[in-house]
Amino acid sequence: LYTASDLGDPEPAIREALRLDPSRPIHHVLLASLAYDRADWSGTLRAAEAGLAVAPLHVGLGNLRAMALARLGRVAESGALLDRLLGIDPEHGPAHALRGWVHLEQAEPGPAIERFLDSLRIDPNHTHARRGLIEAIKARHPFYRHLLRYFLWLDRFGHGTRFLVVIVLFWL
Numbered sequence: 001l002y003t004a005s006d007l008g009d010p011e012p013a014i015r016e017a018l019r020l021d022p023s024r025p026i027h028h029v030l031l032a033s034l035a036y037d038r039a040d041w042s043g044t045l046r047a048a049e050a051g052l053a054v055a056p057l058h059v060g061l062g063n064l065r066a067m068a069l070a071r072l073g074r075v076a077e078s079g080a081l082l083d084r085l086l087g088i089d090p091e092h093g094p095a096h097a098l099r100g101w102v103h104l105e106q107a108e109p110g111p112a113i114e115r116f117l118d119s120l121r122i123d124p125n126h127t128h129a130r131r132g133l134i135e136a137i138k139a140r141h142p143f144y145r146h147l148l149r150y151f152l153w154l155d156r157f158g159h160g161t162r163f164l165v166v167i168v169l170f171w172l
Contacts, residue, residue: 051064059095107145
């Protein structure tokens with residue numbers, strides 16, 4: 001909704017909303033989501049942490065923080081945060097799906113499958129969990145597991161950097 005090109009850049013409006021009322025978690029969620037969509041992992045982390053300072057038990061902000069941590073390579077910290085979030089709300093399907101992806105980044109397809117199935121039990125239409133389940137099943141094969149870890153690692157970078165990494169690896 002906020003990324004529609006004909007609406008212009010939503011960031012100034014979100015920042016103004018935060019200035020007027022910093023106590024509303026939704027403003028922090030919007031800012032963190034916008035940063036995530038722009039592949040600004042550090043910005044996502046800052047916005048999510050600012051929101052968690054206002055609403056420490058907000059699962060959506062916790063998810064955004066966990067996604068940013070995973071993208072920044074702090075996968076173990078992301079997994080621990082997701083475990084805490086699932087302790088707060090064990091029926092939060094997106095948190096289960098995200099925990100499954102973290103398990104995949106740690107080359108643990110068995111626990112990943114369990115998390116994706118939990119997510120799909122809660123919301124059978126969750127496309128991120130469906131895609132993750134397929135990847136986790138394929139990741140049981142050692143060759144694919146390593147290939148998937150490479151692609152997940154590569155996904156942490158911006159488009160230009162990804163291209164450069166692939167070219168450098170090709171030449172090496």
